[in-house]
Every structure is written in C-alpha cells, then in structure tokens.
Amino acid sequence: FYRWAWDFFPDPKLYDIMRKAFRGGDTHGNRWYADRIMHNVHSYDRSSSYPDVICNCEFPVTPFECVEIDSIDRIRELTEKHKRAFLMRLRFSGGVKLKSEYWGSPYLSRDKADKIKNGEYYNGRILSCDSMEMCLTDIDLKIIDYEYDIGKIEVLDCYKSTYGKLPQCMIDLTIEYYRRKTELKGVDEYNYNKSKAKLNAIYGMTAQKPISIPIRYSTEEKEFYYDMDADMTALFEEQKRTYWLPYQYGIWVTAWARYQLRVMLWNVGPDVLYCDTDSIKFVGDHASEFEEMNKTLQALALDAGAYADDRNGRRQYMGIWDHDAEYKYFKTLGAKRYLIRNKRGYKLTVAGLHKHNAMDYLLVESTK
Numbered sequence: 001f002y003r004w005a006w007d008f009f010p011d012p013k014l015y016d017i018m019r020k021a022f023r024g025g026d027t028h029g030n031r032w033y034a035d036r037i038m039h040n041v042h043s044y045d046r047s048s049s050y051p052d053v054i055c056n057c058e059f060p061v062t063p064f065e066c067v068e069i070d071s072i073d074r075i076r077e078l079t080e081k082h083k084r085a086f087l088m089r090l091r092f093s094g095g096v097k098l099k100s101e102y103w104g105s106p107y108l109s110r111d112k113a114d115k116i117k118n119g120e121y122y123n124g125r126i127l128s129c130d131s132m133e134m135c136l137t138d139i140d141l142k143i144i145d146y147e148y149d150i151g152k153i154e155v156l157d158c159y160k161s162t163y164g165k166l167p168q169c170m171i172d173l174t175i176e177y178y179r180r181k182t183e184l185k186g187v188d189e190y191n192y193n194k195s196k197a198k199l200n201a202i203y204g205m206t207a208q209k210p211i212s213i214p215i216r217y218s219t220e221e222k223e224f225y226y227d228m229d230a231d232m233t234a235l236f237e238e239q240k241r242t243y244w245l246p247y248q249y250g251i252w253v254t255a256w257a258r259y260q261l262r263v264m265l266w267n268v269g270p271d272v273l274y275c276d277t278d279s280i281k282f283v284g285d286h287a288s289e290f291e292e293m294n295k296t297l298q299a300l301a302l303d304a305g306a307y308a309d310d311r312n313g314r315r316q317y318m319g320i321w322d323h324d325a326e327y328k329y330f331k332t333l334g335a336k337r338y339l340i341r342n343k344r345g346y347k348l349t350v351a352g353l354h355k356h357n358a359m360d361y362l363l364v365e366s367t368k
Helices: 001-005 014-021 049-056 072-082 138-147 168-184 189-206 230-241 247-271 288-304 355-366
Strands: 025-030 038-045 084-098 112-117 119-120 125-128 133-138 150-163 217-218 223-226 272-276 279-282 308-311 313-316 321-334 337-342 345-350
Touching: 014 084, 014 133, 014 230, 014 247, 025 321, 038 247, 038 288, 049 168, 049 189, 049 247, 049 272, 049 288, 072 084, 072 138, 072 150, 084 138, 084 247, 112 125, 125 133, 125 223, 133 247, 138 150, 138 247, 168 189, 168 308, 189 247, 247 272, 247 279, 247 288, 272 321, 279 321, 288 313, 288 321
Parallel strands: none
Antiparallel strands: 025 272, 038 279, 038 321, 084 125, 084 133, 084 150, 112 133, 119 125, 217 223, 272 279, 308 313, 321 337, 337 345
C-alpha cells in the first residue's frame, strides 16, 4: 500500500504549489450587511459536507505531471470535456474586479495571493486589483470565472492529473462511519462521538502535510525555529518512506466543498448575510432553491449509498441542505464574528472567545 502512494509523492516544486493551492472552508460576512442588525434570518446547514464530496465527487486519481500548456482556455476544455484535473500557478493581469460590485461575498482571498498590485479588499477578500499571482485548482478557477472579470490570465506552472472516483475502500469506510454516527445520535453519546471523530478523521488524514520542516532550538535566542536551511532533497527522500495517502485528495475535498457552498450562495444571491464552510445565513424566502438542489444531492447520495436511517427511522442523506435554525435578530462584523438572538436568548460566536463566558460578559457590561 505504501508503494502505491509513493507514486503520488510530490517533488519540492509541486509540493510548494500544492501547499499554496490548499485552502480550507469558505467563511465570510456580506460586506453590505456587516454591522447591521438583521431580522428574521434563516440558517441552512449542509449535512456532512466533507464526507459527501469524498463519496460523490471526482478527484485527481493519477500522479500529477508537469505539462506545458500556455492557454487557459485549453485548460478549461480539458477539464470540462476530458476529465483532467489541474494544479496551476496563474498570473492575473489587465485588471481583476468583481462582475457585480454589489456581490457581498467575493471568493478571492488576499492571504492566498501573491504580488498583488493596487488591491482593494474587504475582510481579507479581494474586491479588485491591477494584477496578482496565485496557485489554485481547476475548481477554484470555475468559481473565479463566475465571479470576476479578468483582463488576462497567464499560465506560469501547470500540473495535470485525471479525474476519477476515490478508492472504493475509502468511500465504503466513510459511509460506514456516517451510518454509525447517524444511528447512534441521541442513543449512545460516547460511541456517537467516536464515530463522528473517525468520520472527520478520514478527511483530516488526507490534509496532513507530508513534509515536516525540522524544528530546532536556539540556545542563544532561547526560542524554537524552523530550520529552513535543512537539506530539502534529503528531507523529501526521508519523508517519502512514510507517505501513505495522496495529499492531493485533501486539497480537492475542501475545493469541492467550497464549490458546493458557492453554488448555493449564487442561488440565494444578494440576500446572503454570512457563510461558513457548510452553512448559509440569509434573509428572504429561498426554500425553493434549497429544495431543488436537495433533489440533485439526494439522487447522488442514493446512487453512492451515502445515507443512513436515524433512531426514529428517518433516512438521512449526506450533503443535503437542512433548515437548522431561524433567528429573530442577527448581526455580523465579518468572518467568525456574529451574534444571534432566538427564542432561547443570545448566542455569540467570535473566533478565540469562549461562547458562554464572552456572552455573559457582554450582558453584564450592557447593564452598567
């Protein structure tokens, strides 16, 4: 099994592009609604988003090879018509801007781009710039094509693989832990949490960095530091021996999850207030859009066997959008910063803060 994975082990250049192309969940607050109190807000949550894409989406299943392709249109054609997957380093020039200035949830992240010139940003997202460079997948390119007008796209580096399903044993194991988690919820909390943790760990294993830079300790500075002067050739050869799961799987899991989220963001449109990885909060009535999408997602789940019956005998499907909450009031200040009020009272989410302690502190302060 190890020797099979060794064929997928990246060289230093490919690994650098992989690391830069890797991106986690898509979390953002609509800039047009930030710092405003919104009323009667709906929240939809996508069930087991990462397990769903593992079971139902296609991935690069052959080792990436460096290819000479200088036409971005050729890359789009090979992706759409010939099931080729791409990792790329691209240069955007001649102006980059949102197709609609009113779109409040732009996709391009300042953190994932390099050499940005004259950029305009909001909460870490790129609204416009003169030029920039970035590493990305063909899935990211689809999203960017939908949201941005770009004067010129140059292909600086390009790696190609073939799309296909993940190993069946990996899909079967994902479905098995999803089944256990679904059946045990509300019945056996201990084993439910174990099954949930193992289900999440399947994605987690794919996203483990295959290369670990040595950490040294400086007796003079009395600090730990990364040894960037280490022999990278020897380091790659050494760590190849323990490589057992292609890193490209993890890159594509999150890319597909972001794409699934984006599709629903586009369907809901400007009523979106906030999104986070597998959830959307919005105003207005968009139940029909979610119902229509769920028909497609349910059919995919049925075909893959990605479903299970809960303790009440109700069938649950991976990837389905569920209406999980409705808030009387909602306010966000940006990613990972929002406050809601529902029938049970207030709930605060701020990255780095304890939900209950922070909320108690705000309520005390508000009475002074």
